[in-house]
Amino acid sequence: MNMATSDLPLPASGVLRDGTHLLPIRVYYEDTDAGGIVYHATYLRFAERARTEMLRAIGVDLIRLRDDHGLVFVVRRGEVDYQRAARLDDMLMVQSDLVELGGATATIAQVIRRLTPAQDLGEELVTFRAHVACMQTSGRAGRLPPDVRARMKTLVKTSHSTTPSRSK
């Protein structure tokens, strides 16, 4: 991916650029396991942080969505591929792309990479495809409020590729 070094460091909430959200995450002891690597379920936590910040970047506030609309996003299905392991103290970058949007559902393709010492994005470590749904807090089916859906629509990529560099 052609990401200029000069763009970094990013703020703690990440940045939205051409519809792609980038969130930097440092690996701490809490994220690792006795194998010396990041625990496999930890990447799902990282991915959710990134989805939350992607929504915040387009003005969608999960607290207001819950309190004003009685709606929450839940994960319905996930596919995760572990290619290389992240380690203690690594600086990672989570790239999130909204690749499908329905009336109550969305699919977000997420790629976690390790930043190189030169602050370039390195190889893919883990990819996660999150299929989320908007539900009522009561547990019943929900629908995205029109203004929320309109904001999310601005993120949808025509190509569903999770690796923008190859799609160019």
Place this chain on the structure above:
Amino acid sequence: MNMATSDLPLPASGVLRDGTHLLPIRVYYEDTDAGGIVYHATYLRFAERARTEMLRAIGVDLIRLRDDHGLVFVVRRGEVDYQRAARLDDMLMVQSDLVELGGATATIAQVIRRLTPAQDLGEELVTFRAHVACMQTSGRAGRLPPDVRARMKTLVKTSHSTTPSRSK
């Protein structure tokens, strides 16, 4: 699933029955989130506890595998489906079936259910399909030691169904 109430409660390490491993897990505050339900990454922790106990039940010891053979199991890919949410204080049952076994890889189909007050297995909450690989601790490709593979082979189901009840 035709599981007699009289079989419960199970020991903390679960039981192996006809090649299917069953692990009871209680939901504590640590497992939940502010949505009032079990956090979505928590189910992957539950699933790994169950795979560890399934291996222990056939005499495969992860510590000895690491210290004597320099080998570890890592998750290469996972597919998780969330159908219903578990909640605080629920008693869950994780059912694990070894459905594919290669020279260095295995696929475990896992189903998490909530026990009913009558101690019967209720509906499926979450299914997880874990594709694991045996690797050297150095990070290089590994192979299952023959005796470990032989023990695991006793678990392999001819049918890959994750719901034994329907396969009967």
Place this chain on the structure above:
Amino acid sequence: MNMATSDLPLPASGVLRDGTHLLPIRVYYEDTDAGGIVYHATYLRFAERARTEMLRAIGVDLIRLRDDHGLVFVVRRGEVDYQRAARLDDMLMVQSDLVELGGATATIAQVIRRLTPAQDLGEELVTFRAHVACMQTSGRAGRLPPDVRARMKTLVKTSHSTTPSRSK
């Protein structure tokens, strides 16, 4: 501590014996960190599981307390001492003693030990002193319902020692 081997294994919810609750806990990968030992905050999760099971053993149900009385237990203060590290696959035993009981507060002294291969309790690894309070879910001060307090009173030790073996 004079604990007969024949008493084990304990059920997953532990046992209450002479007012002392004992909960067995297996250490899984999720509990460890890249230092090869159990992550320091993990012991607080273990301690809370044990307090929950101690209450359940005397018939106090956290869900009913919340739903029927609008009350929750919260930790107000904790003191934790780390003496020795637990490791992957260790079988631990959490011993919990209720050492002080007020109208809305309680102090629970907890000791985490590693079971020896002979299933005896080994040396202390970690001690945790949990000061909890009963609060209204609204966040305001609460009081223990009389029947709940009466049940908890049966657990109070006249000696506040966290190591019963030495107090005998």
Place this chain on the structure above:
Amino acid sequence: MNMATSDLPLPASGVLRDGTHLLPIRVYYEDTDAGGIVYHATYLRFAERARTEMLRAIGVDLIRLRDDHGLVFVVRRGEVDYQRAARLDDMLMVQSDLVELGGATATIAQVIRRLTPAQDLGEELVTFRAHVACMQTSGRAGRLPPDVRARMKTLVKTSHSTTPSRSK
């Protein structure tokens, strides 16, 4: 505390100012529990992130300390006070002060506050006093390397107050 709004937002690794380290932390779903608040053990994870970044800010690298010197920092004792609860989506600030330094030990006083909408530091939510020790990875007693200790010495406050505002 007299903290100018204009200083914020801080970078993800926080800032060191007059020997006090400040780390901003956003609360995500993973940090909360079914009580609707941040899980009590989560604050210990937040506190360790802050100690790691404080050390990094003075040029102490935990990975190099381990790989070059065979040394790790471990928590020996902790005292945690919970005064108010943090909630989902809160922006917190962890303030860390090194208040005692020995040849192999250090005490760090940490205060977690919630940022107000005006980006000022609000009331204290949680305080944590971490007593850490430098140990050999073998588990034996260690000593701080002279250059590491010299860097840490620059942080030591003559006053041990955890609330600088009152000490002025």
